[in-house]
Amino acid sequence: MGVALLGMGICGFTPTSTGLSYREMIAKAAKMAYRDAGVTIDQIDGAVSAEEDFPSGYSIADEYVPDQLGMVRKPVYTIPGDFMHAVASAAMQIETGRFDILVVESYSKASNVLTKDEMVRFAFDPVFNRFGLSPHWLAGLELNSFLSETGYAIEEVAEVVVKNRGAALANSNAPYGDNFSVDDVLDSRPVSLPLTELMCAHYADGAVIAVLGTDEAAYRYSKKPAFISGIGWGSGTSILERRDHSFSIGTALAAERACKESGINNPGEEIDAFFVSDTYAHRQLMHMEAIGVNGNRNPVVNPDGGALGGGDMFEATGGARLYEAFTQLRGEAGRCQIDAERLLVHAWRGIPTDSCVVAILDKDRRAL
């Protein structure tokens, strides 16, 4: 059985969003997604949200999920993971054969969290790793390990920033499009050297909604569905002392599974573009390495500007990449449009994790 993407909706994708409560933002994105999918609320069997407690500011973020989705009293639960983890969970639910159409939700009100570094620091092990320092220390150390183990040059990391923020100038949903040079990136303010300020994604507010369903539901209701032919997820160890900081094992596991399900043997040849997590610039390169695509071909990566151009939206970040990929497959990506039939969407949960998801999204359902 396949799982299809019937429609999506978004709201925000802006540095701040003062005029909208999180409820209002999500409701707007939900209505957009339901209309796009061609379904009514009655036809939706349930919801999966991707949320963590502290970004939401609630001790139990899950409580505040159903109302603005119109999913009151329906089967609803939360995955404290990236949006793409929730997509994977919803896909499993559909594949049990007991659910036909589900909605996946995530949002960010990052602008409402006044102490974001402190919050990220609070994710570190209090016994061994929670220093009184910026949590970016781990990204800086990881970047250092990545450079020395792989042979990438720091200029290549800076080039990711130049490309993604430049690409975002063509993306009307991306607030951080701009023209930078490699030197601008390298000379920007040091955060945790070799990591500089411009190598870190800014935060953004936004809501993302996806409507998933069986292929039958997709053909019946959606004018322009896309098809998930493979989805995998994986996590590297949470013990930082025994993790290889130059490689994303979480991505490698996820990609291996997703590609296997899709019958992909050579990702570099068979996938048209890659929407991968770049909340730190070096992570885009690290993720591509783990997917198994290196420099022997010039892959199309984050043609819409990624998170460096569009913003880090906490758990919704992978949802933004899925939205970009979905829009590309539909030929609706405007000035960012590329030729695309088969795309890879990747998500990473950010420091201090190596938890990742990879999904293969196809324009048409293909026979294996």
Added chain:
Amino acid sequence: MSNRVAVIGVGMTKFMRRAQEAPGELAAQAVRMALEDAGLDIDDIDAVTLGTAPDAFDGIHMKGEHLIAGAGGSNKPYMRHFIGGATGVMSPIHGWMHVASGKYNSCLVVAEEKMSPCTPHPAGAFLTIFDRVTEQPLELTLIHIFALEMARFMHVYGYSERDLAEVSAMIKRNALHHPASQVAVDLSADDVLNSPLLSWPVKRLDISPTSDAAVAIIMVNERIARTLKKAPVFIEGVGFRLETAYWCTRDLCYPDYVAMAARDAYKMAGIVDPATDIDFFEPYDPFDYKALHHLNALLLDKTGRTVRNLFESGNLTCEGSHPMCPSGGALGVGNPIAATGLMKIAELYFQLSGQAGKRQLQGPLRRGVAQAWGDLMQAGTVVVMGAEGASPVTSSRWNDMKREDLPGTPIKSVDAGPNISDAPDLRYAWDNGFAISTYLDGLKKGKIRGSLDSRTNRMMVPARPFSEIADLAPVTNYYNLPDSGVVKTFTISHVNWDSSPLPDGKVNIFAVIALDGINEDMGLVHKLGEVDPQNVKIGMRVKAVWKPESKRTGDILDIKYFAPLGRKKTNLEMTQIKPVEVDVLAMSQKQGKIPLSYRYTAGVGGSKFYTDLAKGEINGTFVAERDEVIIPPAMFDEESLSILDPEKDARAINPGSGFIRSFTVVYEDRLGHLLDKEQVVVQVEFPGVTGSIFGMLEVKNGERFYEGSPVTLVKPKKVSGPDMVAFKLSSR
């Protein structure tokens, strides 16, 4: 069609008020035991799913990520699921999805909770479960909302405080034979009634204790289950439902959402009449009334007569026709939220496979149901499990398991060993948006405002911009409403939000008030004042008492309290108003924070590390399975999930033999402010051992360092956490 899914093994730690183990260490011990119980290795496990309730308990943001290694999720597909207190029974449902979908053959399901780090009391974590604008300023906590629900339940179904005390005593007695039990005692109803009154009608012994624990189960598809010696116990039905977060919008006496989840599960299991088709029941019982409240829903009987008859005839006991909470429940075994739900699933497995020892119910047992509940009186998760035919007689170590056989190290105080304190500075400013800004603007003007959902003809309080139950239809008409109403339920509280006692003689009376002139089930929560607590009654008429206009700020506390109205007439007029205009001044923001602090035990591995560090020493831990020494010292090996003893398996490492593996130069502090002087964090490795240690590098002026530079550990003057770990360059 779904693949059938079976439970084939269980592991659990003791349930403890405070465990020495760190969260991952608790999880690892439960996982190790579950693997042994099922006769599997961690390599046989395809995927891992973890259930754990609020991050505010363990005191770790994204704590699912923190628990990966301990839960056996390293280098595997791993995902956490979460529905507040209902998480523990969602855990096997999420595991079921992994296997029933055909995606994986096996799934390790782990539930962990470490509530003890949260200070002054884990109850404080519940302040921030309430709506931050309309409820949090009242300083409510979980005990208050339970008390409100309990009072309503007693009022509608006619249970007395003594009735419910008997339920508490019965369930706690059942726990006498549960090996993990934290508080099994043979109490009388009088003991419960005479325990300290916390928030009427809730007394200390009506409530389950807070706990640290982990439980793990292993779920596999039918093909694998059939190859094992033990009789499989199958998941027959699952259901999960989530109600609106607007909890003052419905009658709390009956959990419809639990009944709906139960119906979903029964439909899947082919159950027509739960009272005859199910042999025993494990409803969630964080409070004694909750067991009956949930059992009403599990028996799909809103009248409550079935449960009332069973209760009065003694048929809810283990010897009765409908045994309830034979495990001993949350009340007796303990309530490490998510782990409690999974403990109930384990009980279904034990009972249905004949492994419940002295708790074994009279058979034959065909089916059992377990249920959990959570969020704002809102979430219901239900699982039906079934054995094939009669209960098999199985020889199992679970039959003779005693508390001392289970892993877990209870400690009296966090000061019993090395520990770390932290108070996160978590501050927020919330965008209230259009509807709530309009609501708060009303409060400033001395008015309670609602918005009219014309699709359902409901006047909604607080004002909302859409109809949550009618297709998200837009709602645009706003009204000033009467500020009088009727008490639907109330509690007389003797405790603060953080569980500390109020000064002698002082009480807070919280009530859900249905406002006059609008739908009966549309209310708000607030305090009552100008009334003797003895005289408060359900059905009493009350009216808002406002602060003087000059003191009002656009906040729910602009209403001082609601006071009795007696027979006085009040203005029932509703006036349509113009909502606020959208501009940056009118769009209000509310400042907020999460006011919690934490004291973490260093865990078993961490205790060894810090004890050594104080002496300027480093030890690794020998892992026999891999013939390797790992650092930092550990209680478990995340690759083999073998349990280690950092003392017995210690291997001394020369603290002067380190070298820099990687480093970074940090310019910002924990809040993102610039440091006066940049700091160097180093990852230090040692020859012949796996792993590394992170710490600060003390660099003297002019000293240069590189990857590979030799370093030596600095013996700290004081040991209080990771910031005290430091190295200096050495001249080896």
